[in-house]
Amino acid sequence: MAEIPIFDIAQRVVATARTGEQIEAYVARSRHTEVAVHAGAVESLTVAESAGVGVRVLLGDRQGFAWAGSLDSAIIDDAVAAARDNATFATPDAALAFAAPADVSGPVAELDLWRDDILATDTDAKVAHALAVEQATLAADPKVRAVESAHYGDSASEMVVLNSLGVHASKRSSMCSVSTHALAGEGGATRTGYGFSAGRAFADLDLEIAAADAALRAVRLLGSEQPATTNLPVVFDPLVTRSILSLIGSALSGEAITKGRSMFVGRAGEVVAAPMVTLTDDPTDAAAFGAAGYDSEGVPTRRAELIKNGVLTGFLHNIVTGRRSGTGTTGAAVRGGYATTPGVGARALSLVPGAAGPTEIMRAAGDAFYVQSVSGLHSGTNPVSGDFSVGAEGLMIRNGEWAEPIREVTIASTLPRMLKEITAIGSDLTWFPGGAAGLTMLIGEMTISGS
Amino acid sequence: MSAPVVNPTDPLADLLQEGVVEVAVLEEVLGRALQGGGDFAEVFIEDRASTAVHLDDTRIEELTSGRLRGAGIRVLSGDATGFAHTADLSPAGLLEAAAAAASAARGGGADTKVIALSNRAGTPQLVMIAPESVAKERKVELLHIADAAARGRGDAIKQVSATYADSRRRILVANSDGVLATDGRVRTRFMVQCVAVGDTGMQTGTDAPGHTQGFEFFDAINPELVATTAADRALTLLRARPAPTGKLPVVLRRGAGGVLFHEACGHGLESDLVGRDASVFRGSVDQMVASPLVTVVDDGTYELGWGTSAIDDEGTPVARNVLIENGVLTDYMWDLTRARKNGRASSGNGRRETYQDLPMVRMTNTYLVAGDSDPDDIIADTEYGLYCAALGGGQVNTATGDYVFGVTEAYLIENGEITDPVRAAQLIGNGLDTLRLVDAVGNDFDTWAGTCGKDGQGVPVSAGQPTLRVSELTVGGTARG
Numbered sequence: 001m002a003e004i005p006i007f008d009i010a011q012r013v014v015a016t017a018r019t020g021e022q023i024e025a026y027v028a029r030s031r032h033t034e035v036a037v038h039a040g041a042v043e044s045l046t047v048a049e050s051a052g053v054g055v056r057v058l059l060g061d062r063q064g065f066a067w068a069g070s071l072d073s074a075i076i077d078d079a080v081a082a083a084r085d086n087a088t089f090a091t092p093d094a095a096l097a098f099a100a101p102a103d104v105s106g107p108v109a110e111l112d113l114w115r116d117d118i119l120a121t122d123t124d125a126k127v128a129h130a131l132a133v134e135q136a137t138l139a140a141d142p143k144v145r146a147v148e149s150a151h152y153g154d155s156a157s158e159m160v161v162l163n164s165l166g167v168h169a170s171k172r173s174s175m176c177s178v179s180t181h182a183l184a185g186e187g188g189a190t191r192t193g194y195g196f197s198a199g200r201a202f203a204d205l206d207l208e209i210a211a212a213d214a215a216l217r218a219v220r221l222l223g224s225e226q227p228a229t230t231n232l233p234v235v236f237d238p239l240v241t242r243s244i245l246s247l248i249g250s251a252l253s254g255e256a257i258t259k260g261r262s263m264f265v266g267r268a269g270e271v272v273a274a275p276m277v278t279l280t281d282d283p284t285d286a287a288a289f290g291a292a293g294y295d296s297e298g299v300p301t302r303r304a305e306l307i308k309n310g311v312l313t314g315f316l317h318n319i320v321t322g323r324r325s326g327t328g329t330t331g332a333a334v335r336g337g338y339a340t341t342p343g344v345g346a347r348a349l350s351l352v353p354g355a356a357g358p359t360e361i362m363r364a365a366g367d368a369f370y371v372q373s374v375s376g377l378h379s380g381t382n383p384v385s386g387d388f389s390v391g392a393e394g395l396m397i398r399n400g401e402w403a404e405p406i407r408e409v410t411i412a413s414t415l416p417r418m419l420k421e422i423t424a425i426g427s428d429l430t431w432f433p434g435g436a437a438g439l440t441m442l443i444g445e446m447t448i449s450g451s
Numbered sequence: 452m453s454a455p456v457v458n459p460t461d462p463l464a465d466l467l468q469e470g471v472v473e474v475a476v477l478e479e480v481l482g483r484a485l486q487g488g489g490d491f492a493e494v495f496i497e498d499r500a501s502t503a504v505h506l507d508d509t510r511i512e513e514l515t516s517g518r519l520r521g522a523g524i525r526v527l528s529g530d531a532t533g534f535a536h537t538a539d540l541s542p543a544g545l546l547e548a549a550a551a552a553a554s555a556a557r558g559g560g561a562d563t564k565v566i567a568l569s570n571r572a573g574t575p576q577l578v579m580i581a582p583e584s585v586a587k588e589r590k591v592e593l594l595h596i597a598d599a600a601a602r603g604r605g606d607a608i609k610q611v612s613a614t615y616a617d618s619r620r621r622i623l624v625a626n627s628d629g630v631l632a633t634d635g636r637v638r639t640r641f642m643v644q645c646v647a648v649g650d651t652g653m654q655t656g657t658d659a660p661g662h663t664q665g666f667e668f669f670d671a672i673n674p675e676l677v678a679t680t681a682a683d684r685a686l687t688l689l690r691a692r693p694a695p696t697g698k699l700p701v702v703l704r705r706g707a708g709g710v711l712f713h714e715a716c717g718h719g720l721e722s723d724l725v726g727r728d729a730s731v732f733r734g735s736v737d738q739m740v741a742s743p744l745v746t747v748v749d750d751g752t753y754e755l756g757w758g759t760s761a762i763d764d765e766g767t768p769v770a771r772n773v774l775i776e777n778g779v780l781t782d783y784m785w786d787l788t789r790a791r792k793n794g795r796a797s798s799g800n801g802r803r804e805t806y807q808d809l810p811m812v813r814m815t816n817t818y819l820v821a822g823d824s825d826p827d828d829i830i831a832d833t834e835y836g837l838y839c840a841a842l843g844g845g846q847v848n849t850a851t852g853d854y855v856f857g858v859t860e861a862y863l864i865e866n867g868e869i870t871d872p873v874r875a876a877q878l879i880g881n882g883l884d885t886l887r888l889v890d891a892v893g894n895d896f897d898t899w900a901g902t903c904g905k906d907g908q909g910v911p912v913s914a915g916q917p918t919l920r921v922s923e924l925t926v927g928g929t930a931r932g
Contacts, residue, residue, distance in 0.1 A: 043531065046535070050538075067517045075520065089591055090511050093512075188852060263653075375848070376845060391853070412696070449879075
């Protein structure tokens, strides 16, 4: 396909703006490679390019939206017409606006999120990586009987936001990963373990770490059983902490707050967490996978402090929620791609790490449940009521040492209670894909439901 | 109110007429795809148009139109699949993608294959009212009706959001076996979410029916009823007490628990997972894996089902496939790739979210067949347990069979009667155990529409079941023990 600069496409869309209307074009294009291997052979290899345009039209106070999963000019023209028509049915909303030059006057983080080696590395080397991580998983522990699947994936993405007020932002980033699922044990006693390594450059990937994690996580759960129902302190694995922070981040989004759909509504300035808890979202940190110089409306991103020493100090906002709440945008507009309008979300959430490492936290916990992974996080948590009840597996900690593996339990509490009952935050901060960093964390007490 | 039948349209004729594809080009592209020596090549073309209208807090917040069009080309060579996709449907664009897919699946022989396609006609969908023929004003009006109905349930309903959505998906599949198959599917859905606020805090309730059907969907589905169902769920939760914890008998109301069987056994019966040794059901064909009361079917032909189509996304006609019959595992679900490996036919379960995705073995409409018991007797026969009237999403680890899912509307059963509502519970169990523990199956039936996710791809599915009881499931509530 002839390569049309995506800026030109955005410009063509915005140029159609008529008197009395504003237009915003969001154009995204990405190339990706995906390799799946199984039992020493390539199962599938995908090499592809995706591209699309999201068009917003503002007719006074009314907004219309349409998207096209294609860069075909006729289809894009249809989308512009559809967005314009859709606007006539929307309820007027004075808070609606596109990014204006005044919104983008702040400093822009200089971030280098692109590595040429992802596009430069040939496909054979990528296939070899997937095969090697599978082999390394099998070799990592004799108790690993098979690898369910091993993958290599990468993407090189670029996006442009341009609007008829003259705001223009663009960015490009690259990312790659290997992942592997180890199987240990037989039949109904089978346990699985996941391991991965991710980076911006091909050279960043560490296959041995991915393989060792997957093997360890599967093997250490062998022989796990369902315990009796009890209340215990809980230690979260960094990956679990990452997922929980993401939930908390969504409850701190201006969208949830201005619509009254968050447990944090009306709590600004109040103590919402233990004094050791300081939570920030900082997309200007290049170490975060979600790092970005601009948000999805073209506004420069910035560090936002959400909770400081246990006190709720801020929320995340895009243009609309910033106007609605009176605090202005915090550069936190996010889009799920060209097919959605800008929402609000964290890109780089992290807790300020504590002094103790994971082993010290385990020792200090005495008797606790170490949660290696959770399931049903989406269905089991409610960001409005704060109710939290999810499936979990992991290991018991007894007298500060690893003890028997546990399966088929749920852990329950409420998110507000969990935040206040955080009793240790690890020093082991690690950035993971998915908008948040993980670290080991100890919660005072949760209900463990088993037999 | 329904107009006379104006559809079925012929999707292939449409695509040809719009100049999207030409049969001779497809034949050339398939030939090019096999030049590197692949065993099998396929072109999948998709054209999808969708509309969504979203109301929030009494305001029409967004009206979205979307259009996706492109082709995915795959080449099978031995056990390897090469795949490329493109939004450029010109002959040059398709040939370029074919070359990319071919180079991804290297190896094998290098015979020149000449492909001749012949049309395989599926059963077209009868659409009474094409959603795109309905004025946007009418769709907006339905949302306002729902909003008013939900708010009418009481002052405690503080927020209402509602979404109307329709989509028309046309697909064309051409492959080197000479298959040329097309399908067009219209789906319509209506969703309402309510937030209720009371002394006990905030609670949410949702209802979201969807059919593979045109706008005549609203002859059967009343937006007011969807709204009041969602509102009542939120209101019920306000007076709910924390759920109990531990092992209890669980009665699942008709339609509410289909997702349990979707998770507990459906995924484990997908032959790609079985072949990867990632299913607890591996090697269990002809074995007793469930209570004799359990018969589970996956039925892509199910009338109006959210997961219904004429052909799957590999061009295979869908079918009603019996997976478990009276407790005995009869067969897995198959796509073309897995079927070829095993020297058998596909069961019509090869599905993909879009042309940008590789097809996988997926469920369509999966349900547990009704039995003989009167649902009231099942409840009356339960001394103490949990009655689940609505479930949220779930998740399963197919390799271990362990699953979990959220309960969004539930009540205690005490002395054979449904009593207090309870909230915030998760059910956790193991698929193999749960299937064996089904000890009563009702003579009623209902279904539930949702999106099933697997390896990052979401496809529309439905799940169904009669009222039934599982003698023992672990309930993880928030009541502190």
